[in-house]
Amino acid sequence: MPGQGPVAGRRRQGGRAVVIARIFVTPKREVLDPQGTAIRHSLHALGYAEVDEVRLGKYLEVRLASGDPGKARDRVDEMCRRLLANQVIEEYRFELEVVAPAARLQPSR
Amino acid sequence: MKWGVVTFPGSNDDADVLYALSEVLGDEACRLWHKDRNLRGVECVVLPGGFSYGDYLRCGAMAKFSPVMDSVRDHARAGGLVLGICNGFQILCESGLLPGALVRNRSLLFVCEAVRVRVETTATPFTSSCSPGEILTIPIKHGEGCYVADAATLRRLEDEQRIVLRYVDAQGRASGEANPNGSLSNIAGIVNAERNVFGLMPHPEHAVEKLLGGDDGFRLFSAVSSDRARQQAPLSVAPGP
Numbered sequence: 001m002p003g004q005g006p007v008a009g010r011r012r013q014g015g016r017a018v019v020i021a022r023i024f025v026t027p028k029r030e031v032l033d034p035q036g037t038a039i040r041h042s043l044h045a046l047g048y049a050e051v052d053e054v055r056l057g058k059y060l061e062v063r064l065a066s067g068d069p070g071k072a073r074d075r076v077d078e079m080c081r082r083l084l085a086n087q088v089i090e091e092y093r094f095e096l097e098v099v100a101p102a103a104r105l106q107p108s109r
Numbered sequence: 110m111k112w113g114v115v116t117f118p119g120s121n122d123d124a125d126v127l128y129a130l131s132e133v134l135g136d137e138a139c140r141l142w143h144k145d146r147n148l149r150g151v152e153c154v155v156l157p158g159g160f161s162y163g164d165y166l167r168c169g170a171m172a173k174f175s176p177v178m179d180s181v182r183d184h185a186r187a188g189g190l191v192l193g194i195c196n197g198f199q200i201l202c203e204s205g206l207l208p209g210a211l212v213r214n215r216s217l218l219f220v221c222e223a224v225r226v227r228v229e230t231t232a233t234p235f236t237s238s239c240s241p242g243e244i245l246t247i248p249i250k251h252g253e254g255c256y257v258a259d260a261a262t263l264r265r266l267e268d269e270q271r272i273v274l275r276y277v278d279a280q281g282r283a284s285g286e287a288n289p290n291g292s293l294s295n296i297a298g299i300v301n302a303e304r305n306v307f308g309l310m311p312h313p314e315h316a317v318e319k320l321l322g323g324d325d326g327f328r329l330f331s332a333v334s335s336d337r338a339r340q341q342a343p344l345s346v347a348p349g350p
Contacts, residue, residue: 030259031212031257032212032215032257032291034213034214034215034216034217034291035213035217038217083166083170083174084166086167086170086203086210088202088208088209088210088257088258088259089210089212089257
């Protein structure tokens with residue numbers, strides 16, 4: 001067993017990195033977005049005449065609790081291509097953030 | 110002719126399709142569960158309407174990963190027939206078995222009404238007993254039935270006569286007013302390049318008995334039976350209409 005000092009103890013409790021992917025899925029420019037149009041009209045009705053375009057998309061937070069953080073980018077990209085975005089009509093981009101293992105996306109159950 | 114109708118969690122028109130096939134058409138039709146990998150020797154698989162997986166994420170997005178879809182893909186690749194109705198059409202596009210995608214209706218409204226569709230090609234097993242240009246009245250009921258595809262795909266569909274049904278008005282014109290959901294080129298149904306996979310937004314199973322409003326939908330099912338009987342072999346591309 002390695003030494004029982006505070007540094008060794010912290011290493012054992014620290015665990016591996018957890019990655020949070022923040023993914024944005026939006027309709028392609030060529031695809032008509034009637035929801036965005038409807039929202040634009042509503043904003044105008046509320047007095048925000050300066051709004052000339054609205055496009056409605058999806059935002060997903062995906063927490064990767066295991067696996068190689070170095071492979072996270074490729075894995076998330078694959079998730080987007082296979083399921084999270086329909087590339088016929090949508091495009092996607094994402095940001096990755098490495099967080100402490102205790103950080104969760106939602107209040108604990 | 111043996112048919113198989115898939116039930117995904119959330120499918121709701123599977124029973125009506127089974128009724129149309131077994132009671133009205135008089136063919137052999139069995140239920141297939143979305144986890145079944147065995148298609149039990151059916152000649153045509155039907156993906157029925159409904160809200161599979163609650164339309165979570167996107168309509169048909171989750172259903173494409175059900176185990177049965179691996180078998181459906183193999184079946185299609187081997188020349189077997191596949192018919193996708195409404196949610197089934199959405200699943201076929203999500204699976205890549207048909208090109209393009211179905212998005213939210215342009216009006217943002219859920220539309221539930223009988224529409225007129227014109228038969229654009231009779232060179233498919235499903236429309237082989239129709240006349241070219243014939244108009245069928247069939248109900249639709251959907252919120253995400255707007256067919257979209259890029260310009261190259263649309264051109265290819267037209268050039269290869271793979272647009273099977275188009276929304277038209279009482280005069281038979283593919284006008285804007287006749288289009289219930291904003292679909293590009295008024296497209297209501299298409300086939301794949303091999304012409305054995307057919308996806309359409311209207312519900313032929315809801316138009317199989319005159320007593321209940323009309324039986325134009327019956328023609329699309331009966332054509333398959335008689336077409337298969339004539340062919341007696343895996344499908345090849347029929348000559349143009």
